[in-house]
Amino acid sequence: MKLKKNIATSEExxxxxxxxGDSFSVNPIGTEIxxxxxxxxxxxxxxxxxxxxxxxxRSIFEKDLDDFTSQLKExxxxx
Amino acid sequence: xNKNSSKNKVIVIAVTALNAIDSPGPGVAVIRAIRECPDxxxxxxxxxxxxxxxxxxxxxxxxxxxxxxxxxxxTDSLMNRLKFIHEKENLDxxxxxxxxxLFNFIKLKDxxxxxxxxxxxPDMEPFEARDxxxxxxxxxxxxxxxxxxxxxxxxxxxxxxxxxxxxxxVVKGKFYDAIxxxxxxxxxNAFYKIQAKWGLPIIIQEFIKGTEINxxxxxxxxxxxxxxxxxxxxYITDKGKAWSGITLDDEKFIDLAKKFxxxxxxxxxxxxxxxxxxxxxxxxxxxxxxxxxxIYLTAASGQNQPASLVKMAMGEKVxxxxxxxxxxIFVRYAWDLITDISEFLKISGNGEL
Numbered sequence: 001m002k003l004k005k006n007i008a009t010s011e012e013x014x015x016x017x018x019x020x021g022d023s024f025s026v027n028p029i030g031t032e033i034x035x036x037x038x039x040x041x042x043x044x045x046x047x048x049x050x051x052x053x054x055x056x057x058r059s060i061f062e063k064d065l066d067d068f069t070s071q072l073k074e075x076x077x078x079x
Numbered sequence: 080x081n082k083n084s085s086k087n088k089v090i091v092i093a094v095t096a097l098n099a100i101d102s103p104g105p106g107v108a109v110i111r112a113i114r115e116c117p118d119x120x121x122x123x124x125x126x127x128x129x130x131x132x133x134x135x136x137x138x139x140x141x142x143x144x145x146x147x148x149x150x151x152x153x154t155d156s157l158m159n160r161l162k163f164i165h166e167k168e169n170l171d172x173x174x175x176x177x178x179x180x181l182f183n184f185i186k187l188k189d190x191x192x193x194x195x196x197x198x199x200x201p202d203m204e205p206f207e208a209r210d211x212x213x214x215x216x217x218x219x220x221x222x223x224x225x226x227x228x229x230x231x232x233x234x235x236x237x238x239x240x241x242x243x244x245x246x247x248x249v250v251k252g253k254f255y256d257a258i259x260x261x262x263x264x265x266x267x268n269a270f271y272k273i274q275a276k277w278g279l280p281i282i283i284q285e286f287i288k289g290t291e292i293n294x295x296x297x298x299x300x301x302x303x304x305x306x307x308x309x310x311x312x313x314y315i316t317d318k319g320k321a322w323s324g325i326t327l328d329d330e331k332f333i334d335l336a337k338k339f340x341x342x343x344x345x346x347x348x349x350x351x352x353x354x355x356x357x358x359x360x361x362x363x364x365x366x367x368x369x370x371x372x373x374i375y376l377t378a379a380s381g382q383n384q385p386a387s388l389v390k391m392a393m394g395e396k397v398x399x400x401x402x403x404x405x406x407x408i409f410v411r412y413a414w415d416l417i418t419d420i421s422e423f424l425k426i427s428g429n430g431e432l
Contacts (some may be wrong), residue, residue: 006328008406018328018405020290020355021311 001069002079003037017077024075029054030068037078043069090393091168093124096176097134097141101413102318103372105176107134109385110141112378116386119393124168126175130427136418143168146430150180157183158190165194172197172392174385176369178254181206199300199392201368205343209366211282212253221342223335224362226285226354233279234270240283241266249284252277259286287364289356292327295370295377296336297384299391300346306382306400307336310373313408321373321411326380328405335361348374348384373409380407 008016013031015024036046051058072078096104125144135144145164148156175184188198208217218225229240250269251257260266296307309332314323348370354362377384382400390397426432
């Protein structure tokens with residue numbers, strides 16, 4: 001799962017899709033996940049790192065991550 | 080003439096559409112872009128229709144203004160006025176920017192050229208082919224997606240036309256205005272409303288759901304696109320005009336503009352209004368045969384279309400641009416320009432300022 005090449009993101013959680021002109025903002029957790037996706041980190045690794053860092057139940061995080069990436073796909077931010 | 084002397088020559092350019100109001104003409108933006116180009120010096124002559132067009136009073140942009148007759152006055156009265164202005168100002172180039180005046184200027188371009196006044200306008204054939212009323216046939220001929228439409232001349236034809244479309248449909252005037260109708264009754268009301276304002280015929284058009292994208296393009300008249308900048312409106316006024324917009328990065332919009340310029344051999348500026356559907360189709364909704372009011376954004380993002388038009392009109396070879404800044408935003412603003420009654424009297428009484 002990859003972030004589209006031309007997508008611009010900021011450290012503050014702002015996303016700009018230059019192909020469509022759409023812009024979005026995400027919360028700090030979303031910003032962290034986007035940063036991983038930008039570096040092409042596999043989802044398994046992202047789950048590992050985030051669950052450990054935030055002491056969160058793996059199944060809950062997996063479901064939330066799935067929701068988040070589905071939205072990103074819907075808005076053509078992910079390939 | 081060596082390079083230095085041509086650079087030092089002052090090009091006298093007449094520009095119309097100085098009505099920088101809430102539904103703005105492009106003239107002031109065109110002048111701003113031209114003045115920012117370091118490659119030539121210019122004297123700008125404003126050509127106005129009304130005494131309160133804001134550009135008239137922007138003396139840092141416009142050196143002198145003359146009123147010209149309304150387009151409905153025809154080519155003879157326009158020519159007489161242009162001769163008078165030319166005697167005083169020795170014009171090198173005229174850039175007309177209003178849809179309604181372009182027909183007259185295109186008709187006069189050979190005569191103007193004989194007088195030593197250049198233009199950089201499309202030929203009459205492509206100018207008329209992209210007209211709203213003929214756009215569907217134009218698209219069909221050249222393999223460009225255009226929403227299906229039906230031209231009607233009286234209200235009796237409306238119900239017959241409605242049978243060919245699904246609701247919602249769009250009822251459009253021949254010059255401006257479009258109303259989305261969800262029922263036959265709404266369509267009939269829209270018909271009368273638009274007829275009262277813009278006359279006949281009326282266009283019944285298929286409704287296309289999607290995101291509106293605008294593309295400012297400049298053609299060299301030989302089929303080559305010198306520049307194409309796609310923009311999405313970020314804020315729209317109640318008149319549907321862009322109050323803010325952003326440059327986009329999508330090759331398909333640039334390719335669409337290139338195709339249009341190629342098949343029409345478009346000379347000069349134009350704006351394609353495109354509807355991008357959810358399934359990735361790009362419909363051309365309208366083609367405006369002149370620069371849009373947001374044209375300064377092309378200069379701000381690295382492709383100064385008005386300045387390139389000036390260069391080509393003056394005989395210079397201009398290479399197509401290849402890059403521009405994506406994510407460049409314009410935000411329009413309103414400003415109370417202060418002038419004096421004496422200026423208003425000059426333009427109202429003498430037709431000059």
